[in-house]
Amino acid sequence: MIRASESFFYILGNRMKQLLTIGKITGAHGIRGEMRVMPMLDVTEQFFSFKTVYIQKKGNKPQKMNVQNVRLHKNMVLLTLEGIKSRNDAEALINTTVCIDRSQDQLEEDEVYIADLIGIRVFDKKNSEIGKITDVLTNTGSVDTLEIQLRNKAKKIYVPFRKCYFYQWDLDQGTMLADIPEEFFDL
Structure with a gap:
């Protein structure tokens, strides 16, 4: 949340x-x-x-x-x-x-502030950088959506902010580990 x-x-x-x-x-x-x-x-x-x-x-x-x-x-x-x-x-x-x-304000477990997500670098399972979070869309239904500017590309992808896709983050280091399905890159 x-x-x-x-x-x-x-x-x-x-x-x-x-x-x-x-x-x-x-x-x-x-x-x-x-x-x-x-x-x-x-x-x-x-x-x-x-x-x-x-x-x-x-x-x-x-x-x-x-x-x-x-x-x-x-x-x-x-x-x-x-x-x-x-x-x-x-x-x-x-x-x-x-x-x-x-x-x-006290966050519950697995809650994070939107402000702390902006600028976070997203990495895949092989520790290769996917890109950087540039926005959080909160009006996309029941799950908020992360906008990720792909590294070395002008393209952005949009991925629901779910634990199954974003399984670990370190806000102090500004990094997040993700397992994003390929179909999100093709949209």
Whole structure:
């Protein structure tokens, strides 16, 4: 299972990213500083468990803020943050991202963040490099799909992210071992 969509900056000496994006502020809701957030999580209800978030404006340092209230409304999250008291305050944050520190979320066994998959080099059973993961498609049905840019080719292949195809990964090293059937290369 894949949890949050993307991340923002690296911990020194580790390829794992520290902040994970969980949503994007798309508008103000009402006049008291509540904001509409487009969620970027598999389970939107996870928003209820976060006590603090980071607001990331493009090009600026993330700002840590306390969560005052969370509500769900029409496939959106309505979020109230400490210090955001008016519609004008909320509108000033439109198009910013809402992030959490990865330590706030615990992955289950065999779960991985999408952000940690992007850029992973994929190898076959003979340890020959197949290519690099360039995207994760999450709207392809019940199983997410990995987009892999083939090594030394302009071609990309799309493979369901299943343990039978991707049987071992080392996120710290940025590698994944795969047993991808030949028909995926011919599509």
